[in-house]
Amino acid sequence: MPQLSNFDEIYQFLHKRFENEKEYLQAVHEVLQDIVPIYNANEAYKSLDVIRRLCMPERIIYFTISWMNSDGDIEVNQGWRVQHNSAMGPYKGGLRFHPTVNLSVLKFLAFEQCFKNALTGLPMGGGKGGADFNPKGRSDRDIMLFCQAFMRELQRHIGANTDVPAGDINVGAREIGYLYGEYRRLNNRFEGVLTGKGLEFGGSYVRTEATGFGLIYFLEAVCRAQDSVVEGKTVIVSGAGNVALHAALKASEKGAKVVTLSNSRGLLYNEQGLSEADITWAIENHNQRDNILLDMEDEGMGKWQADETPWHIKCDIALPCATQNELDECDARKLIENGCTMILEGANMPCTDKAQNVFFDAKVTYVPGKASNAGGVALSGLEMSQNAMFSQRNAETLDEQLQTIMNHIHNLCVTEGKLGGETYINYMKGANVAAFRKLADAIVAQGV
Numbered sequence: 001m002p003q004l005s006n007f008d009e010i011y012q013f014l015h016k017r018f019e020n021e022k023e024y025l026q027a028v029h030e031v032l033q034d035i036v037p038i039y040n041a042n043e044a045y046k047s048l049d050v051i052r053r054l055c056m057p058e059r060i061i062y063f064t065i066s067w068m069n070s071d072g073d074i075e076v077n078q079g080w081r082v083q084h085n086s087a088m089g090p091y092k093g094g095l096r097f098h099p100t101v102n103l104s105v106l107k108f109l110a111f112e113q114c115f116k117n118a119l120t121g122l123p124m125g126g127g128k129g130g131a132d133f134n135p136k137g138r139s140d141r142d143i144m145l146f147c148q149a150f151m152r153e154l155q156r157h158i159g160a161n162t163d164v165p166a167g168d169i170n171v172g173a174r175e176i177g178y179l180y181g182e183y184r185r186l187n188n189r190f191e192g193v194l195t196g197k198g199l200e201f202g203g204s205y206v207r208t209e210a211t212g213f214g215l216i217y218f219l220e221a222v223c224r225a226q227d228s229v230v231e232g233k234t235v236i237v238s239g240a241g242n243v244a245l246h247a248a249l250k251a252s253e254k255g256a257k258v259v260t261l262s263n264s265r266g267l268l269y270n271e272q273g274l275s276e277a278d279i280t281w282a283i284e285n286h287n288q289r290d291n292i293l294l295d296m297e298d299e300g301m302g303k304w305q306a307d308e309t310p311w312h313i314k315c316d317i318a319l320p321c322a323t324q325n326e327l328d329e330c331d332a333r334k335l336i337e338n339g340c341t342m343i344l345e346g347a348n349m350p351c352t353d354k355a356q357n358v359f360f361d362a363k364v365t366y367v368p369g370k371a372s373n374a375g376g377v378a379l380s381g382l383e384m385s386q387n388a389m390f391s392q393r394n395a396e397t398l399d400e401q402l403q404t405i406m407n408h409i410h411n412l413c414v415t416e417g418k419l420g421g422e423t424y425i426n427y428m429k430g431a432n433v434a435a436f437r438k439l440a441d442a443i444v445a446q447g448v
């Protein structure tokens with residue numbers, strides 16, 4: 001087949017092959033519109049068919065997880081690892097355990113991950129994996145049994161220099177511990193094969209906080225570029241997990257008023273702003289509670305509103321930190337009507353493409369997750385390098401490195417995202433183009 005060289009041809013080619021994979025097509029579409037002109041202007045990219053090679057995963061591993069739960073019943077789940085692209089380093093990206101996990105979701109996440117990892121400047125390829133297992137309401141023992149069964153299958157496909165998974169939705173420190181224990185038992189090797197590990201067995205300081213903290217460091221860079229500050233701004237946050245809570249904490253430390261958190265069941269609203277103590281309490285307790293936001297209401301930290309999302313609440317800054325496509329066109333319009341001027345994604349692809357268009361039309365600042373939530377994988381990269389050296393850096397050093405990396409990503413976005421003569425910065429274009437150049441150059445240099 002000849003090299004495809006225009007947006008429609010390339011997109012139609014992918015659409016025809018993967019027409020049922022809507023999240024994957026959405027993620028690819030979002031990137032293609034920005035990178036096709038760069039591709040067409042470069043003969044080497046075209047002659048080596050870089051776009052098609054970059055859009056399709058190098059390898060997809062599918063497995064069935066048959067396991068016995070603590071009641072002695074047999075359960076059967078589906079698991080995947082999408083090893084998308086390794087031109088820049090070992091595949092790197094999280095594992096998600098959620099009933100909505102399917103191949104399309106993991107392919108979109110793995111594709112995005114390649115771009116995000118490229119932006120960090122660290123040698124990491126991109127991948128993503130997970131299972132359709134729902135850990136909600138399960139005993140600790142069932143979680144351990146499932147993690148062990150999952151790793152029995154996954155272990156033969158990963159390795160410190162091959163593929164290094166981390167956490168994602170419903171995969172936190174506890175799950176990484178169980179997964180790592182099983183890997184070590186089966187392979188008789190202590191190596192940096194997973195990141196997000198406990199500090200006692202090769203984990204890194206600041207990894208737990210890195211995605212949320214990094215998001216706020218990026219926000220600070222955005223504010224600096226606009227001669228503004230985070231202090232005094234009203235911020236709405238969606239989600240009440242790892243990313244949301246650490247973003248809320250750092251925003252609050254920087255003097256912002258964080259008025260919401262949310263989850264799949266509703267919203268916690270505190271008009272006065274959650275205190276650092278409130279958010280710290282949530283961080284310390286959310287893993288042990290079914291719905292930490294209801295408990296926060298009981299503790300007098302805000303008002304619970306069942307089945308609500310945060311997007312109708314008046315704010316200066318919105319940080320969607322829960323899941324993909326959680327913020328649609330109507331939500332985007334409501335945010336703009338209420339005076340919101342900055343939207344930075346903590347989650348992966350939380351804004352629909354129509355919502356993004358509303359932001360671009362209104363010329364408000366919109367930063368895609370592949371740039372603004374890259375702090376997590378950046379710290380994972382630093383965890384890998386510490387593991388390779390059998391060392392452990394201190395928290396202060398790592399926090400400084402995280403800030404440096406987020407500022408670096410911000411600068412890349414500004415350089416590539418400034419539209420001719422205008423002051424408006426298109427962070428999405430900036431992130432897509434900067435990452436694409438790095439990935440494409442790595443692919444070209446390594447030949448077919």
Ligand code: NDP
Pocket residue numbers: 167168169170171211239240241242243244262263264265321322323324326346347348373374376377
């Ligand atoms: P967690 O599992 O810690 O938290 C997820 C949160 O999102 C929970 O509050 C959950 O609520 C909520 N949520 C899940 N599904 C929905 C839904 N359909 N509607 C509304 N809320 C929902 O995950 P993380 O904080 O780790 O991840 C959040 C996002 O950030 C994901 O998009 C992830 O890919 C992305 N991300 C994570 C990184 C990390 O380092 N952990 C790195 C970069 C990106 P409930 O408890 O009710 O299900």
